[in-house]
Amino acid sequence: MSHSNFVSASIQQSSIISDSVGLGKSFIGSELLYDYRHDGKHCLLIVPANLTDQWEDLLQDATDEDGNPFFGLEIDETHLEVMSISKFQNLSYDEVQGLREQFDVLLVDEAHRFRNHGRWRSNPDDDDDYKGTRRHANLRLLRDKTMILLTATPLNNSATDLKNPIGLFTEKNEIRNKANLDFGSFDRYIDIAEQRKRVASGKEEMEPADLEDLTEKLQHEAEEISEILNEVMVLRTRKFLRVIFQPRAVPVSYRSGHSKERPMTERNIHVAPESGLPVEDQNVEIVERKGIGHPDSICDGVAESVSRRLAQTYIDRVGKVLHYNTDETQLVAGNAAPAYGGGEVLEPIYFLIVGRATKEYQGTHIPAESIALEAARDYLGEHFPHLDLDTDVIIDVELGEGSGDLQTVFGEEAAVPMANDTSYGVGHAPLSETERIVANTERKLTGEYAADNPVVGQDVKVMGKREGDQIDVTVAVAMVDKHVAGLAEYKQAVEDVREYVESLATEYTDRDVTVHVNTADDYDEESIYRTVTGTSAEQGDDGSVGRGNRANGLITPNRPMSMEATSGKNPVNHIGKIYNLLSTKVARSVVSEVDGIRQLQLRLLSQIGSPIDEPHVADAQLVTEDGVAVGDIEAEVREAIDAELENVTELTREVIEGDISTF
Numbered sequence: 001m002s003h004s005n006f007v008s009a010s011i012q013q014s015s016i017i018s019d020s021v022g023l024g025k026s027f028i029g030s031e032l033l034y035d036y037r038h039d040g041k042h043c044l045l046i047v048p049a050n051l052t053d054q055w056e057d058l059l060q061d062a063t064d065e066d067g068n069p070f071f072g073l074e075i076d077e078t079h080l081e082v083m084s085i086s087k088f089q090n091l092s093y094d095e096v097q098g099l100r101e102q103f104d105v106l107l108v109d110e111a112h113r114f115r116n117h118g119r120w121r122s123n124p125d126d127d128d129d130y131k132g133t134r135r136h137a138n139l140r141l142l143r144d145k146t147m148i149l150l151t152a153t154p155l156n157n158s159a160t161d162l163k164n165p166i167g168l169f170t171e172k173n174e175i176r177n178k179a180n181l182d183f184g185s186f187d188r189y190i191d192i193a194e195q196r197k198r199v200a201s202g203k204e205e206m207e208p209a210d211l212e213d214l215t216e217k218l219q220h221e222a223e224e225i226s227e228i229l230n231e232v233m234v235l236r237t238r239k240f241l242r243v244i245f246q247p248r249a250v251p252v253s254y255r256s257g258h259s260k261e262r263p264m265t266e267r268n269i270h271v272a273p274e275s276g277l278p279v280e281d282q283n284v285e286i287v288e289r290k291g292i293g294h295p296d297s298i299c300d301g302v303a304e305s306v307s308r309r310l311a312q313t314y315i316d317r318v319g320k321v322l323h324y325n326t327d328e329t330q331l332v333a334g335n336a337a338p339a340y341g342g343g344e345v346l347e348p349i350y351f352l353i354v355g356r357a358t359k360e361y362q363g364t365h366i367p368a369e370s371i372a373l374e375a376a377r378d379y380l381g382e383h384f385p386h387l388d389l390d391t392d393v394i395i396d397v398e399l400g401e402g403s404g405d406l407q408t409v410f411g412e413e414a415a416v417p418m419a420n421d422t423s424y425g426v427g428h429a430p431l432s433e434t435e436r437i438v439a440n441t442e443r444k445l446t447g448e449y450a451a452d453n454p455v456v457g458q459d460v461k462v463m464g465k466r467e468g469d470q471i472d473v474t475v476a477v478a479m480v481d482k483h484v485a486g487l488a489e490y491k492q493a494v495e496d497v498r499e500y501v502e503s504l505a506t507e508y509t510d511r512d513v514t515v516h517v518n519t520a521d522d523y524d525e526e527s528i529y530r531t532v533t534g535t536s537a538e539q540g541d542d543g544s545v546g547r548g549n550r551a552n553g554l555i556t557p558n559r560p561m562s563m564e565a566t567s568g569k570n571p572v573n574h575i576g577k578i579y580n581l582l583s584t585k586v587a588r589s590v591v592s593e594v595d596g597i598r599q600l601q602l603r604l605l606s607q608i609g610s611p612i613d614e615p616h617v618a619d620a621q622l623v624t625e626d627g628v629a630v631g632d633i634e635a636e637v638r639e640a641i642d643a644e645l646e647n648v649t650e651l652t653r654e655v656i657e658g659d660i661s662t663f
Contacts, residue, residue: 014147014169016111017234025150027070029107030058032148033080034071036105041146042079044099046139047109049084049448055109056082078102085113086448089135096141106142111149113507114139115164136164143169162186162225166232185224192218196626201281218627267614269641271634274621278599279558280432285466287435288555291442292383293458293478293535295331295543299351300663301383302376303329303545303568306353309375310368311571311656318361321652326355326372326399327568327576331543334392338530342482345392349537351376355568357399369397384458386480386534416613416649417573419606425579426560427552428601429587433509434471438464439553440508441473441501449500455483455493457534469511475501477518478531490528494518549663551580560601566662571655575606579615581660582651586644590620594636596628602641613648 017028033043047055059073059080075082081103091099108114114136139147147169163186192214198204199211206214279285290297306326314322335347353376357368376395380387387393431439441462450456459478464471477497484490498517505513521528531538546565549555564576571577583602591597600623605616618641622630654660 014145014149015232015234016149016151016165018151025109026055026058029109029148029150030071030073033059033105033107034073036146037073037080041104042102043081043105043107044103045080045082045107045109046085046088047082048113049086051109052082052084085110085135088138091138093141096138100142100145103142103145105146105148106139107148107150108139109150111151111165114149114168136168139168162229163190166228170232185221185228189218189221189225192221193626197281215627222627267618267642267645268616269618269620269638271620271622271630271637271641273630274599274601274623278623280599282558283468285432285434285464285558286556287432287438287464287558289438289442289462289553290548290555291458291460291462292446293537294461294548295333295459295535295537295541296545296548297543297663298380298384298535298537299329299331299543299545300548300565300567302351302353302379303327303355304662305379306355306372306375307568307571308656308658309371309378310357313366313371314358314361315656317366318364321570321572321656322358322361322366323570324355324357324368324399325568325570325574326353326357327545327565328354329545329568330354331537333536333541333543334538335540336532336538338481338532340481340484340486340530343532345388345532345538348391349393349533351393351395353395353397353399355399356401359399359401368399372397372399384534385454386457386482386532392533392538416611418609419575419612420570420573420608421575422606422608422616423564423575423579424562424603424605425551425564425575425581425583426562426601426603427580427583427585427587428556428559428599429584429591430599431552431554433511434464434466435554435556436508437471437473437505437513438462441475441504444504445475445477445497445501449497453493453496455479456497457531459531459535459537466511471505471509471511471513472516473501473505473513474516474519476520476529478534478536479518479529480534481530481532484530487523487526487528490530491523494521551577551662552584553661553663560603571652573612575612577655577662578612578648578651579604579606581655581662582644582648585651585660586641587620589644590637590640593640594633596625596633597622597637598625599623600637613645615645618645 017025029045033045036043045055045059056075059071059082060075062070064070073080149165149168151165195204196211196214196218199206199214292298292301303326306329307324310324310326311321314320314324330352332350332352334345334349336345337343353372357366357372359366359368373395376397377389380393381389442460445456445460446458450458457478457480459476461476463474465474466472475497477494479490479493484493494517498515501515501517502513505515518529537543545567546563550561551566555561562576562580564580566577566580569577583604586604587600587602590602591600601621603617603619605619606612607616610616620637620641622633622637624630624633651660655662
């Protein structure tokens with residue numbers, strides 16, 4: 001039975017499909033839509049705005065290696081429509097009723113974005129009757145339709161994250177009548193878990209016998225919830241697939257001119273309880289993200305684009321990645337005179353791309369510096385629409401040859417590359433609420449929001465501070481002067497950003513959130529944050545690789561961090577890159593595969609000259625859910641980490657193809 005047929009056979013009516021990241025939810029969803037369309041059903045697909053093109057391409061145009069379409073469906077907006085979540089959540093009551101009459105099936109991607117429902121009025125008469133999260137309210141109106149919810153992260157913070165999506169397509173009485181199960185278990189579990197948390201933190205006292213009784217009640221409700229999930233959720237993890245489908249050996253690619261299978265090995269993996277409070281329970285949390293247009297991030301992006309281009313060129317010309325590093329890129333700020341309606345750049349931004357690269361291999365010449373220059377210009381042209389590459393920037397490239405001993409370590413032919421250094425990487429999962437708000441605020445502002453509001457430049461810096469249950473988000477947005485006619489328009493642009501971020505934050509938290517935008521502005525003096533190019537690099541703000549975001553895209557002083565610069569390093573055996581990306585990837589994978597983990601922090605240490613799939617130590621520190629002991633899941637965590645390390649060379653491919661961000 002194929003993956004998609006297995007899932008199709010598991011679905012009776014409305015369901016949640018919760019695959020681990022990378023197991024093909026898009027193909028599962030597309031297969032279901034294909035079946036529904038061939039049954040004559042009208043289907044509506046609701047997806048994040050940044051994924052609409054990807055879904056449309058998969059459903060209509062994507063083909064296999066022989067040119068045969070995977071699905072070949074027609075998106076005509078009558079029988080099949082793809083709609084962004086942002087558009088859906090802004091529909092009026094009457095417009096949603098129109099969808100209700102038109103469509104039989106709803107498929108929602110990234111369905112965890114609908115987990116916050118706020119307060120709900122069951123029979124709204126008009127727009128004013130909506131209370132709480134609008135997107136949840138709109139989807140709830142369609143509950144009598146077949147509804148398929150796709151998500152890799154159904155559980156983020158509490159059982160509420162599961163309860164609310166299930167409530168989109170079923171009710172307490174339906175669960176009780178169909179399966180003799182009690183939907184109230186969710187509320188009781190949440191209340192008991194909160195009480196146990198208060199006892200654990202010392203905010204509430206309880207006798208040992210009463211605490212034991214409370215734990216038993218929690219376990220009972222957890223078992224009831226598990227039975228409910230069996231009725232409404234299809235869950236596939238990598239461990240599950242290894243049981244259902246025969247595993248195969250994964251060849252090493254991107255490393256040598258031929259593939260080799262890796263032998264099994266005993267790895268030094270430690271799993272232990274975290275000694276301190278989980279970040280989500282700490283009283284103060286600070287999180288920062290420097291946006292794509294911050295001078296430090298520009299250097300990261302340029303260095304990584306050069307790195308990927310060199311790696312792919314080496315593969316194309318000699319069949320493998322040769323020794324190189326481009327992680328010393330520097331930016332010297334220019335000078336500009338912004339003005340309402342559009343100013344000018346007076347002195348260009350200067351880039352110096354510095355590093356090492358192999359320029360000749362077995363008689364084949366590789367013009368590394370020309371390749372680097374072209375890659376840098378392509379990157380800047382793609383991501384910075386307000387930069388004139390002919391007048392606003394100067395790019396110099398200085399790439400020397402690598403040191404002999406490191407080239408020797410790099411050049412050894414082996415099933416798995418040897419570590420180029422004794423170093424370490426760190427990663428954690430899941431992201432806290434504050435981390436998710438900070439990460440997504442910048443990405444959405446410089447992505448979908450800037451696409452519709454070009455006044456917002458690419459230089460967006462976000463700082464999140466949580467004290468208890470109060471979150472403050474401070475956003476610095478470089479406004480583009482040619483889209484600002486005067487101070488009134490600037491003020492409105494600032495207010496629009498504030499309202500957008502405030503609304504966005506409700507997708508990730510029920511805590512109180514206050515948003516501040518461009519707090520250094522002085523309206524009386526008309527000293528405001530406006531730019532010609534959309535980045536502060538045009539005037540007075542220099543940049544360098546590795547001074548900004550860590551490998552997970554954030555700066556997180558509440559977490560262990562590595563000071564290694566990730567961008568620009570060689571993706572084959574450079575530990576400063578591989579182990580920081582890998583530790584984050586492994587942490588996310590383990591949390592998605594193993595139930596009962598509230599927080600996981602992972603440290604990977606290498607030893608120079610040793611295979612990169614055999615770290616000197618892999619140390620996982622866990623905070624578990626109430627009622628779950630580390631010892632109960634230790635073996636499963638160890639197995640999941642071991643499986644990811646076994647497949648470490650796949651990370652090289654993902655980096656070269658741009659599937660993983662380094663900053």
